[in-house]
Amino acid sequence: MPILAFFQASSPTTPVSGQRNIIDTIPGQPGYSDFWRVHKVLVPSGYVPNTIRSLADAVASGYTIEVTDTVVNCPVVNPGATIQGSSATVTLGWYRGREVSYFDQGARSPSQGFVVVSAPIYAFFHGDGTAVAGQRNVIDALPGAPGYSDLWNVVKVVVDTAYVANSLKDARSILDAAAGGQLTLEPTMIYVNCPVVS
Secondary structure, eight states: OEEEEEEETTEEEEEOTTOOOEESOOTTSTTOOSEEEEEEEEEOTTOOTTSOOSHHHHHHHTOEEEEEEEEEEOOEEOTTOOOTTOOOOOEEEEETTEEEEEOOOOSOSOEETTEEOOEEEEEEEETTSOBOTTOOOBOSOOTTSTTOOSEEEEEEEEEOTTOOTTSOOSHHHHHHHHHTTSSEEEEEEEEEEOOOOO
């Protein structure tokens, strides 16, 4: 989905100070995603910030709108929401003329065309479908490393009842154990937004 960011037409790398970004869908609506394709709206020097507050108004304005290759992770949240253990604060934007709040996690997920590229996250389960108590999920890339993405595709690691939680702590060990018949890997169609933070 697009997120509109405003820039000066005379200097397309210069953001319009004070202008909030604009989205056109929110959680619970068809097509919503925490991941947004940045569209640059190029406005003249006399543009007054926040005159435009919706995608429809941006299109009706006649201003040039450029699609970029940048994908940002900006989950929409309730006003005043916080992230446990983080000092991050919400950013205010516009949704169809109304104020909206989101966390700006930046552009840390690669994309291929209009598709956000995911990375595997390994979640542990017993054969009966219950989660392995105390086991942490396992990832194989950190921010800045090749293959990292805030968007993770869940891979179920199915272990027997003798497995001790956190015996496997890295992807290589998981893959080796699967190759040795010690566990089973089950790809899923579940995707989760789990940005790694310091």
